[in-house]
Amino acid sequence: MPDKYHIKTQPVPPRRPRIGKHGVVDWREDCARCHNCVKKACVYDRYKQEAEYIRNLSEVEALFFDCMGCFSCVQDCTKGLLCMSINPEYEKLGNRYWKPDIIKTTWLQAETAKIPVSGAGYRGPFSGLGFDSMWTDMSEIVRPTRDGIHGREYISTSVDIGRKPSYLSLNESKSIASLPPLVSIPMPLIIDLTSPAHTLPKLDAVIEQTAADTGLIAVMDSSYRPANEAHLKNIAFYLGPDSPAVPDAILKKTRLVEIADSPAVAERIKEIKKVHPEIVIAIRVELTAAGIGRAIELAGLADVEVIHVVADANGDELSAQKPRFVKDMLRQIHTTLIEKGTRDEITLIAGGGIALPEHMAKAIICGADLITINLPLLIALECHLCASCQPGTPCPAKLEKIDHAFAVGRMTNLIAAWHDQLIELMGAMGMREARRLRGDVGRAMFFENLEEETFGKLFGAKK
Amino acid sequence: MNTLNSLPENTLKTRVPQEEVKRVIKPAPSRYRNEIAKYIVHRSPACKRCGKCMEVCAYGVHAHKPGFKYFSEPHHYLCIGPSCEKSGRYCVAQCPNGALQIKENPMYRALGDFRWTADLILATWKMAETGAVPAAAYDYDYECGKSGGGFDKLRFKFPKTPPVKLTEDEIDTSISLNKRKDGRPEIKIDVPWYGGGMSFGSVSNVTQLSKARATVAFNSFTCTGEGGFMERMRPYDDHVITQVATGLFGVREETIQRVPIVEFKYAQGAKPGLGGHLLGDKNTPAVARMREAVLGISLFSPFPFHSVYSIEDHMKHIDWIKHVNRRALISTKVSTPTDVDMVAVGSYSAGTHIVHIDGGYGGTGAAPDIAKKNIAMPIEYAIGKVHNFLAAEGVRDKVTLIASGGIRSAHDIAKAIALGADGVVIGTAEMVALGCVRCSRCESGRGCPRGIATTDVELAAKMDLDWGTQRLINLYSAWRKTLVGILQRLGLRSVAELRGRTDLLMHLDYTNDLPAKK
Numbered sequence: 001m002p003d004k005y006h007i008k009t010q011p012v013p014p015r016r017p018r019i020g021k022h023g024v025v026d027w028r029e030d031c032a033r034c035h036n037c038v039k040k041a042c043v044y045d046r047y048k049q050e051a052e053y054i055r056n057l058s059e060v061e062a063l064f065f066d067c068m069g070c071f072s073c074v075q076d077c078t079k080g081l082l083c084m085s086i087n088p089e090y091e092k093l094g095n096r097y098w099k100p101d102i103i104k105t106t107w108l109q110a111e112t113a114k115i116p117v118s119g120a121g122y123r124g125p126f127s128g129l130g131f132d133s134m135w136t137d138m139s140e141i142v143r144p145t146r147d148g149i150h151g152r153e154y155i156s157t158s159v160d161i162g163r164k165p166s167y168l169s170l171n172e173s174k175s176i177a178s179l180p181p182l183v184s185i186p187m188p189l190i191i192d193l194t195s196p197a198h199t200l201p202k203l204d205a206v207i208e209q210t211a212a213d214t215g216l217i218a219v220m221d222s223s224y225r226p227a228n229e230a231h232l233k234n235i236a237f238y239l240g241p242d243s244p245a246v247p248d249a250i251l252k253k254t255r256l257v258e259i260a261d262s263p264a265v266a267e268r269i270k271e272i273k274k275v276h277p278e279i280v281i282a283i284r285v286e287l288t289a290a291g292i293g294r295a296i297e298l299a300g301l302a303d304v305e306v307i308h309v310v311a312d313a314n315g316d317e318l319s320a321q322k323p324r325f326v327k328d329m330l331r332q333i334h335t336t337l338i339e340k341g342t343r344d345e346i347t348l349i350a351g352g353g354i355a356l357p358e359h360m361a362k363a364i365i366c367g368a369d370l371i372t373i374n375l376p377l378l379i380a381l382e383c384h385l386c387a388s389c390q391p392g393t394p395c396p397a398k399l400e401k402i403d404h405a406f407a408v409g410r411m412t413n414l415i416a417a418w419h420d421q422l423i424e425l426m427g428a429m430g431m432r433e434a435r436r437l438r439g440d441v442g443r444a445m446f447f448e449n450l451e452e453e454t455f456g457k458l459f460g461a462k463k
Numbered sequence: 464m465n466t467l468n469s470l471p472e473n474t475l476k477t478r479v480p481q482e483e484v485k486r487v488i489k490p491a492p493s494r495y496r497n498e499i500a501k502y503i504v505h506r507s508p509a510c511k512r513c514g515k516c517m518e519v520c521a522y523g524v525h526a527h528k529p530g531f532k533y534f535s536e537p538h539h540y541l542c543i544g545p546s547c548e549k550s551g552r553y554c555v556a557q558c559p560n561g562a563l564q565i566k567e568n569p570m571y572r573a574l575g576d577f578r579w580t581a582d583l584i585l586a587t588w589k590m591a592e593t594g595a596v597p598a599a600a601y602d603y604d605y606e607c608g609k610s611g612g613g614f615d616k617l618r619f620k621f622p623k624t625p626p627v628k629l630t631e632d633e634i635d636t637s638i639s640l641n642k643r644k645d646g647r648p649e650i651k652i653d654v655p656w657y658g659g660g661m662s663f664g665s666v667s668n669v670t671q672l673s674k675a676r677a678t679v680a681f682n683s684f685t686c687t688g689e690g691g692f693m694e695r696m697r698p699y700d701d702h703v704i705t706q707v708a709t710g711l712f713g714v715r716e717e718t719i720q721r722v723p724i725v726e727f728k729y730a731q732g733a734k735p736g737l738g739g740h741l742l743g744d745k746n747t748p749a750v751a752r753m754r755e756a757v758l759g760i761s762l763f764s765p766f767p768f769h770s771v772y773s774i775e776d777h778m779k780h781i782d783w784i785k786h787v788n789r790r791a792l793i794s795t796k797v798s799t800p801t802d803v804d805m806v807a808v809g810s811y812s813a814g815t816h817i818v819h820i821d822g823g824y825g826g827t828g829a830a831p832d833i834a835k836k837n838i839a840m841p842i843e844y845a846i847g848k849v850h851n852f853l854a855a856e857g858v859r860d861k862v863t864l865i866a867s868g869g870i871r872s873a874h875d876i877a878k879a880i881a882l883g884a885d886g887v888v889i890g891t892a893e894m895v896a897l898g899c900v901r902c903s904r905c906e907s908g909r910g911c912p913r914g915i916a917t918t919d920v921e922l923a924a925k926m927d928l929d930w931g932t933q934r935l936i937n938l939y940s941a942w943r944k945t946l947v948g949i950l951q952r953l954g955l956r957s958v959a960e961l962r963g964r965t966d967l968l969m970h971l972d973y974t975n976d977l978p979a980k981k
Contacts, residue, residue: 074570076497085569085572127611424833459969
């Protein structure tokens with residue numbers, strides 16, 4: 001049996017105090033100094049930890065907020081002096097799309113590399129916008145579906161990037177003509193370019209190492225040169241309109257390259273292939289109003305192997321008044337390509353709005369072969385997504401002081417946790433291969449459809 | 464129910480006399496000193512201790528212990544808030560010194576979530592304390608949560624006057640669990656719900672026994688979950704369902720023969736397709752002994768049953784249990800995939816008496832967050848799908864359909880039945896009645912900090928068996944009263960008449976203008 005894909009992880013505790021959801025406000029002036037104070041009975045020992053934290057403070061830092069919200073001390077205090085509140089720092093995390101609970105769970109996964117597990121049932125809204133308006137299906141034991149049911153160890157998450165001809169062509173000597181190159185990566189995830197706003201001095205080296213440690217590929221600026229040449233196979237240079245050229249000798253050591261979309265894209269592909277025929281070339285297409293049409297058009301060109309469609313960080317269509325969401329745009333591209341009969345020939349990579357591991361699975365179900373992320377990896381480094389990354393503005397997570405090993409550990413842990421969660425979802429779905437998950441909407445349920453089938457029939461039209 | 468003398472063959476011969484628990488409502492106030500309140504009453508130093516507030520308050524918020532100079536801390540949780548002003552008995556307005564203030568408790572925001580709002584938690588606590596529906600003056604919005612879909616958007620279309628005038632006594636809330644007429648006992652339960660599976664190890668002994676005793680009082684059932692059940696459950700065996708899950712923990716011939724219903728747990732709504740998981744910390748010596756496992760290691764009931772890959776295999780399983788216990792009814796607990804309707808019909812054909820569908824938003828002692836939110840459909844969609852398909856196949860009246868996974872209140876129960884279920888299974892609501900605040904920490908470290916879902920001796924000692932039993936009896940009483948009230952307003956004589964009556968429902972997001980079909 002070949003080696004299983006395994007990401008080596010170890011716990012990487014945060015550098016900064018945790019920002020929990022709950023905090024206890026204490027009206028100490030009325031305290032009766034009971035000898036059996038409820039604070040001593042905290043199941044999680046948080047009051048003692050808080051006291052130690054304050055004792056060891058070297059400078060004024062964030063307050064200690066790591067209460068688990070069980071209300072026990074609040075309800076038992078003899079004089080009723082304790083009051084539970086929601087931590088305002090917690091509520092400030094992220095933005096409308098990257099909600100505080102997304103940031104918190106990402107931090108936890110980056111620390112532990114484990115699948116977040118909790119008790120009690122689901123606590124959130126019935127459904128929501130974007131990826132929250134669909135559920136993945138499961139394969140019930142008494143009636144297994146798709147690949148049947150099998151152990152987690154048999155589930156493959158690897159995917160292939162490149163052009164896949166739908167039939168073999170023979171040359172004159174009747175032997176098989178050469179096949180286009182393919183790049184295989186062990187899970188359907190690529191690390192995308194970081195936004196210029198988030199460029200930190202050490203970030204590129206961290207991403208390079210993370211990509212190498214996880215066996216994945218990171219899209220990097222064409223001016224970047226890895227510290228270790230062996231890592232070039234984990235790097236895909238991005239050649240934008242104004243990017244500096246990559247020397248041929250270096251380009252030849254990479255497996256994948258990404259180019260900006262342009263009218264002369266076919267010529268650009270030919271130029272690169274001349275230098276390195278075995279390289280796979282992805283074209284980056286921004287999902288603007290014209291993006292969907294352009295992606296479909298490119299898929300029809302003979303030389304195009306991979307299309308990387310990118311929405312904005314929140315998964316929305318770029319420069320649109322009423323933006324469509326990346327999931328819906330992907331479904332449109334995917335189904336159009338199926339109708340045209342070209343879907344299986346090209347690889348579709350999707351980026352933007354992928355914030356949680358379920359988004360990865362759902363984007364693939366909606367038609368992407370694999371996805372790209374960057375913000376979750378930045379959050380893994382304790383970023384708050386406060387959007388004030390400018391020179392002179394202090395970073396609340398002190399990302400400029402980041403330690404290399406810490407950062408690589410946290411990013412690796414996050415990717416490992418995502419990988420495990422993808423396997424959990426696929427296991428429940430009865431899917432044995434991430435390749436077969438692509439576009440399999442039969443393994444998902446969409447809010448609109450379920451509503452129509454269930455309530456539409458009973459209660460008329462939706463208001 | 465069977466008596467000791469008339470038990471069929473293959474029933475355990477070492478049974479003990481069954482204990483009775485009376486269905487009596489008694490006050491069971493919170494076991495915490497400071498009950499969480501919606502409003503807080505502030506008494507300033509301007510108070511001259513005249514006692515006017517005690518005199519006017521209709522809810523007993525203000526208290527003064529004899530022999531003490533100052534008033535006691537107000538019973539905030541009894542206060543109905545500023546809306547009291549209309550009653551003319553508003554202490555703030557009546558205080559001659561203007562010493563009182565009433566404000567919304569800032570802590571209120573920190574309690575609850577979309578599915579279990581703070582109002583719903585407090586109302587459930589109130590029902591568990593008093594056995595009655597909270598007074599309208601409290602203005603708790605407890606009929607729904609704020610999840611923005613499913614049950615929270617469904618409402619009953621109550622006629623202005625009921626089509627038939629019925630007294631409470633004329634309304635029948637019982638349901639039958641065996642519709643197959645296969646010679647096995649015709650078990651009826653007095654209320655259309657029973658307790659969900661919570662294993663020995665996931666909850667404390669007191670919790671498990673409280674659940675069992677309350678169901679005895681209501682002639683219903685409790686489920687042991689996976690992992691066997693303790694000797695102390697013997698006096699309640701006639702009201703116990705035991706589970707057979709993939710780990711086969713605690714499954715022995717003896718445990719199967721003790722009970723009237725055996726449930727196959729193929730999947731659980733909160734973690735469909737993922738299997739059960741008891742974290743190592745909760746695997747105490749007693750749990751390890753019961754499960755015949757090694758102390759302190761995490762115990763997995765992996766998905767799936769490798770002996771069941773088809774309906775035929777499922778039938779083989781059912782036959783096995785039916786042979787081991789000749790009086791047992793079989794329940795099949797499955798999750799809600801797209802083809803849940805096919806699964807249900809298949810399960811019926813395999814010989815099950817009860818099809819139990821557990822929706823995606825169901826409760827759990829520990830489940831991956833990714834599974835709770837994303838896998839399988841919410842129960843609101845699944846009930847109608849299964850009900851209609853069973854009817855189309857002509858077997859609807861030969862099998863009992865039980866729904867679970869997000870049933871929080873008597874209103875949810877009524878809606879689930881109107882959508883097509885015969886009855887429901889509840890779990891989280893019972894935990895809330897026992898004092899759960901849904902902090903989601905049931906699984907970690909020593910378990911539930913409130914002593915409900917824990918095997919830690921010190922934490923479990925926070926709860927007393929009589930108190931726990933009473934809280935659940937009170938909750939059940941209040942729910943039954945609510946349910947009877949709903950049936951009364953609809954003019955229906957029984958819960959069975961409500962089944963599948965979607966024409967009595969409306970959905971807030973829809974036009975609700977389709978011609979009514981009965």
